[in-house]
Amino acid sequence: MRVQLFGTCLVDTFFPETGEATVRLLEYFGVDVAYPREQTCCGKPADSVGYQDVSREAARHFLSVFEGPDPIVVPSGSCASMIKHHYPGLFKDDSRLRAKAEQTASRTYELTQFLVRVLKAHQTGFRGSGSITYHASCQLTRELSVREEPILLLKSIEGAQYVALPEADRCCGFGGAFMAKMPEVSMSLAYEKAQNIVGVGADTVTGCDQGCLMNISDALKRAGSNISVKHIAQVLAEGI
Amino acid sequence: MSGPVTSLTFHENARAACKDASLRQSLKKCTGIFQKKRREAVQALPLEELRDQASAIKLQVLDDLGAYVDRFAASATRAGAVVHRAKDAAAARETIFHILKDRSATKIVKSKSMVTEEIHLNEHLHRRGMQVIETDLGEYIVQLAGEKPSHILAPAIHKNRQQIGKLFAEKLRVPYTEDHLELLKIARDTLRQDFLTADAGITGANFALADTGSVVLVTNEGNGRMATTLPRLHIAVLTLEKIIPSLADLATFMRLLPRSASGQILSSYVSLITGPKKQGESTGAEEVHIVLVDNGRSEIVAGDCREILKCIRCSACLNACPVYATIGGHAYGSTYPGPMGIILTVLLDGMDKAYPLLDGTTLCGACDEVCPVKVPLTKMLATLRERRIAEGLTSTSEKAAMAGFKHAVNSPRAFDWGQRALRRLWPGLVLLSGEKILGRVPQPADRSLRRRMS
Numbered sequence A: 001m002r003v004q005l006f007g008t009c010l011v012d013t014f015f016p017e018t019g020e021a022t023v024r025l026l027e028y029f030g031v032d033v034a035y036p037r038e039q040t041c042c043g044k045p046a047d048s049v050g051y052q053d054v055s056r057e058a059a060r061h062f063l064s065v066f067e068g069p070d071p072i073v074v075p076s077g078s079c080a081s082m083i084k085h086h087y088p089g090l091f092k093d094d095s096r097l098r099a100k101a102e103q104t105a106s107r108t109y110e111l112t113q114f115l116v117r118v119l120k121a122h123q124t125g126f127r128g129s130g131s132i133t134y135h136a137s138c139q140l141t142r143e144l145s146v147r148e149e150p151i152l153l154l155k156s157i158e159g160a161q162y163v164a165l166p167e168a169d170r171c172c173g174f175g176g177a178f179m180a181k182m183p184e185v186s187m188s189l190a191y192e193k194a195q196n197i198v199g200v201g202a203d204t205v206t207g208c209d210q211g212c213l214m215n216i217s218d219a220l221k222r223a224g225s226n227i228s229v230k231h232i233a234q235v236l237a238e239g240i
Numbered sequence B: 001m002s003g004p005v006t007s008l009t010f011h012e013n014a015r016a017a018c019k020d021a022s023l024r025q026s027l028k029k030c031t032g033i034f035q036k037k038r039r040e041a042v043q044a045l046p047l048e049e050l051r052d053q054a055s056a057i058k059l060q061v062l063d064d065l066g067a068y069v070d071r072f073a074a075s076a077t078r079a080g081a082v083v084h085r086a087k088d089a090a091a092a093r094e095t096i097f098h099i100l101k102d103r104s105a106t107k108i109v110k111s112k113s114m115v116t117e118e119i120h121l122n123e124h125l126h127r128r129g130m131q132v133i134e135t136d137l138g139e140y141i142v143q144l145a146g147e148k149p150s151h152i153l154a155p156a157i158h159k160n161r162q163q164i165g166k167l168f169a170e171k172l173r174v175p176y177t178e179d180h181l182e183l184l185k186i187a188r189d190t191l192r193q194d195f196l197t198a199d200a201g202i203t204g205a206n207f208a209l210a211d212t213g214s215v216v217l218v219t220n221e222g223n224g225r226m227a228t229t230l231p232r233l234h235i236a237v238l239t240l241e242k243i244i245p246s247l248a249d250l251a252t253f254m255r256l257l258p259r260s261a262s263g264q265i266l267s268s269y270v271s272l273i274t275g276p277k278k279q280g281e282s283t284g285a286e287e288v289h290i291v292l293v294d295n296g297r298s299e300i301v302a303g304d305c306r307e308i309l310k311c312i313r314c315s316a317c318l319n320a321c322p323v324y325a326t327i328g329g330h331a332y333g334s335t336y337p338g339p340m341g342i343i344l345t346v347l348l349d350g351m352d353k354a355y356p357l358l359d360g361t362t363l364c365g366a367c368d369e370v371c372p373v374k375v376p377l378t379k380m381l382a383t384l385r386e387r388r389i390a391e392g393l394t395s396t397s398e399k400a401a402m403a404g405f406k407h408a409v410n411s412p413r414a415f416d417w418g419q420r421a422l423r424r425l426w427p428g429l430v431l432l433s434g435e436k437i438l439g440r441v442p443q444p445a446d447r448s449l450r451r452r453m454s
């Protein structure tokens, strides 16, 4: 099977290791990964602030880069949801692009969704150690309805123990531009998230969205905790 | 804080609220309890089915709002109530003032109502020499403190028992206590006298039934019932969207409202008031007036955020909102806080007076999940953010950044250049944005993923 990987601009710019782990993981399952060189950003950062002219521009570019029949895999719930649920609405007045957006949306998957639903790879047999807890990011959980997939994958890691996080699907306060527009509120929410993570006594906290993890990692550091924060692609790929 | 607290000073208000540890503790505790009780209470329901039903009923009314208003007004008149219509807040205040004045009513007991907050009724009546006493416990506390409600269901959610004890001791000259039963007894004893001597009772309404002309009050403290039966005059104030077609529809909403609001299966009191006391009846006001307030609803119903008018004010979206639970209701500087409050305030007060509120959401969707009438809150918040940008109500630096971004998303070369520039300029940018913003973001990688993959 061949897939196209959309790295997301955040991973591309700040967390390339997460992208590399995603590639390793997909290749381990026998998937042939293409990384379209012309990709940029899905437009989500502009869209959620209200700049639809910018997100429409990004979407138009995305649709022209990610052509063809192959599934598109995205290591982020919020970017995958942007493509799946927001793209078609951006082209209300353009039936050709709207149709293309719908076709593209239908073959777009968030990473764990792709692993579990398409590859049926929930029995990973990967190895790991220590206890791992999981933050359920907002768009992943509520827009994509990906709730069980990441947990199934984590539970399949031999030698590691999955511990449920209280209020796992409570927003961590990242919210894209929200973290810059309301920094004090954002930090309070991140701090509450960090307290819950410290409270379950996990060695590692993971999730499917690098933005949230970045926010959580900062809060943990500020709280003086050395709990490790890793994207689920990394947690899984390390156990191969 | 300098100056008055308004929606325009939202960011400042929120920053101040974040520093208030006791506020946060009260909010976290109460919203947490509400959420937990709601979650447990809805378990016994065919929830999705009921939500769809309730939403459909509300939409049916909104599709033909004018006709339903007429139908309700005719039914209520037939039942013996006097129906008044008020186009805006000022008209509503005048109407109410004259009903009272014409009957020489000067002492008024009120049961909790958000619409009278919306039209600033109390201030108006006070200014004109009338005494208005709030009789819902939370609202009573807030009134004693000279404050506004900070939650649409639990007006004093921002106060803890110690603060209430101090307030009572100071304002009512009673010995300090923080025992909640004691506090309740003090309030009850004081209010009892007021109920017995009041000339009029003013209430809102949770629903209004078009087929019977009844006004429905859903309360827990019994004060609503006393305010509508002890004084000889009852004035019910309600906005148009409170109307539902029939008594049969009420059943659907009653299964949802108390559970979504406080996690109760049913509230302690549900009163259906159908006109004044009839001959041979022992309770009820002798005169019932209903003031139907439009105050922007006719415009909202014609626009793309019309579904906010489905809202039944259960407050579940406030309790679920992480931002509300952090900053509390006062920070919004508006009558209605939280997700529904942001939307309604922008629509009622105007974008230019309320646009900063639109920053007060992470669009996490927790509100959508709990709304019993499926108000598409997140979608409307996003729609209003677009409108805000279209109206140019944002900073020039943001506009400039977005213009650059628009160029970069279209051109991989510009994107790559931008990434490298970001990497180079990072330390300076962190200093510029401050510790609280880019200080929370690690520096860009030396080699981006796109470079590693090529």
Ligand code: SF4
Binding pocket: B310, B311, B312, B313, B314, B315, B316, B317, B318, B340, B370, B371, B372, B373, B374, B375, B377
């Ligand atoms: S918008 Fe929905 S959840 Fe919020 S108060 Fe209204 S009915 Fe309740």
